[in-house]
Amino acid sequence: MHKPRNLYIFTFLFATTLSLATCSTILEVDSLWGEETIEPEPTKPSTEARIEIEVWAPASRWEHWQTEGPVKAAELVEEFEIIVNAVEYASTNSFYEDQFELAAEAGIGPEIAHITSNREKLIKWINEGYIVPLDTCIQQYPEFDEVIEDLWPFVTYQGQVWAIPFEIESYVLFFNKAKLRELGWSEENIAALPEQIRKGEFTLEDMVGTINQAVEKGIVEPGFGYWPIPNKDVDFLIHYAAFGGKIYLPEQNKLIIQRGALLNAYSFKSQLITEEITHKNLAGSEQNHWMGRLLLRDTAFHDRLLFWGGENHDWIIWALDYADGLGGQDYLFEHFGFALFPSAVPGKPGNNFSFAHYYVIPSEKASGQQNQEAACAVLAKTITPEINALNAVESASLGVLKTQFSHPAFTQDRFVSETMYFLDYAWYKPSQDNYTSYTQLLLEYLIKVELGEMSASEATEAAINQLQIELGESLIVE
16 A cells, blocks of 8 residues: 655645546456456456556646656556656656655655756765666666667766656747838748758847847837846856856866956957847846746747747746747748757857756665565656647647657657757766856856956956965866
8 A cells, every 4th residue: 555645735836736547546346236357358467466656747737647647657657557646746847856866765755756867966965865877777668778878977976876867958049020021022032941050051140130220110129139048057058168168077076267368258248248139137137036037938938038948947937928829830930930059159059958857766764665676667658759849739849869860759849850859969067066156156257248247358356366265176178
């Protein structure tokens, strides 16, 4: 029997949805009327007792397969008779993860839990004994062989793998097709823009030039030419990479900062503010909260921006919350385009920052259960193209498998199929443990540049000096 859970009751942004339309129900004929009990033919090995497990994850209208995927996957497991119950949190990732830690400390956590690309949190859960290593699990099931190789290093710690990838989110450069039409672009030129960015034929300089033309003609207001990704550190690193900057040397497990690329990136971000390409009110603000995302989505949808940075999820949110009465995604495809972020170097491909969502398997200490093997079997079926595609289509995200590029479930969805090539140009958060300190320091001096407190050259030297002090031998300076 699965022991009862004494779940916490939360009054802030917490919702539990038990998806008990799961799986199979065991039926018996009532023998009180003198009829014989009819035993159905088993669909799973009869030697195994039925196991009931829980999966926890944040959820929303457009992102619920992180819990429903394992529920559906349980039906495909052959090694165990499993029912998966979904517990969904209508909350931020950080709030949800705090609740997991409280439950794990009390020994009443789930058997499967969601975690974002937060390496510090992952390492904390490892050190607290809340989750188990998954190397043996991964070796047991061929499904894991199809996972994109670049996703494993981030969740590898002390020589062991601790999490299973489920989906990839990508940051996207969006653009307003209607504004480009007003500027005189033909439909052919608009349609060709993503490929020009991919090839390095349309650079950051070209983007700025296009914005300036739009402002001069009154098509775009000053300050509304380009709005950055609300995760400002990510937005900055994308532009640092656009100038050829490297972040990580995996063979040495060291971070790297390149002086020339850093100077150019700081100078470019200063230019966006001083030339009123980006609104001055966005200067100096970290913009890493949900209000920043809401402001960006609303401003973009209502035709005020020409270019802006966002996430792939923005597409489905616009379709559901903004364009539902206007034609949904058909309206979006007519009015908005999407591409990689342009390079600053002609001929150099655009780039894309991506990050994954993962599952971890809590330990007996954290869950009070010994169902880790059953949880592993469920996750092996969860990452299959069929279930991954259900999530991709409904949340506008990308799957985690090398085989997804040719699978009909992915190729038949227009947005997903037209963004899958992003993964060929993607870079991910490195597995270096000082990465957060690295990005926070770069962001600290970026803000000083945007506010006019430092020049780009002053900020470059100060940032490098501070990085060397704080990161020591884990950093290479070029």
